[in-house]
Amino acid sequence: MYSKNLIKGTLQTIILKQLEENGRMYGYEITQKVKEISDGKIEITEGALYPTLHKLEAEGVVTTEKEFIGKRVRKYYTLTPSGNKVTSEKSIELADFIATISQILQPKPSA
Amino acid sequence: MYSKNLIKGTLQTIILKQLEENGRMYGYEITQKVKEISDGKIEITEGALYPTLHKLEAEGVVTTEKEFIGKRVRKYYTLTPSGNKVTSEKSIELADFIATISQILQPKPSA
């Protein structure tokens, strides 16, 4: 696991990116998927996940549908058209940011 | 400028990395250097900078010396041996983290 505060500021984009990649997903599924693709290095806690999803819903970035699996409820999240746009913008910004950070970590010798 | 909260969690490492690269530096100098190498995309605010530097000093990661330029004071920061180690470790962690994030942003098609 990474130092807890590295995730700060990137969590929302990570979640949105998962919805973009995989379409309809439910909360728990997102945590498992992110854990898988990060080789266990990013574990999204429930206390971070659900408030974030609720916030995204309140902002109109995602819509939800409840589904029952037996007696157990699942809440599926889907990007809205506005959500697709937001996801795209945030992805570009994050990519740009990590490019800048990379440069700071591995400075090129100046001329 | 990037969304403010992207910087969270990376600021300390950015500062330490500058001290590693450039040796002895003072606070204001760090903000200018980071602004320069990030093409103006990262502007460290004073409210973030000084508390971070003070914390690093309290932890024994850096030492300080005051110097007078005319009547104006400058406080120079230098990495301690322990600081070099911390910087190295944090750099590796951050590099690893951004590699993971890159993978999330640009997923490779699975087999």
Add this chain to the structure above:
DNA sequence: CTTGCATACATAAGAAACTTATGTGTATTT
């Protein structure tokens, strides 16, 4: 059959790390 773990949601209190605002004073430029 009951204990434990995984699945699946949710919220509240607390901590960390910033932003924004404010303050002090010197030096240089317009």
Add this chain to the structure above:
DNA sequence: AAATACACATAAGTTTCTTATGTATGCAAG
């Protein structure tokens, strides 16, 4: 003379997470 840059510092407020807690189902193991 006024504005901007240099150079430090701290306090209040906000965001965003962690940690803790709560509810409930499903399944496997002993």
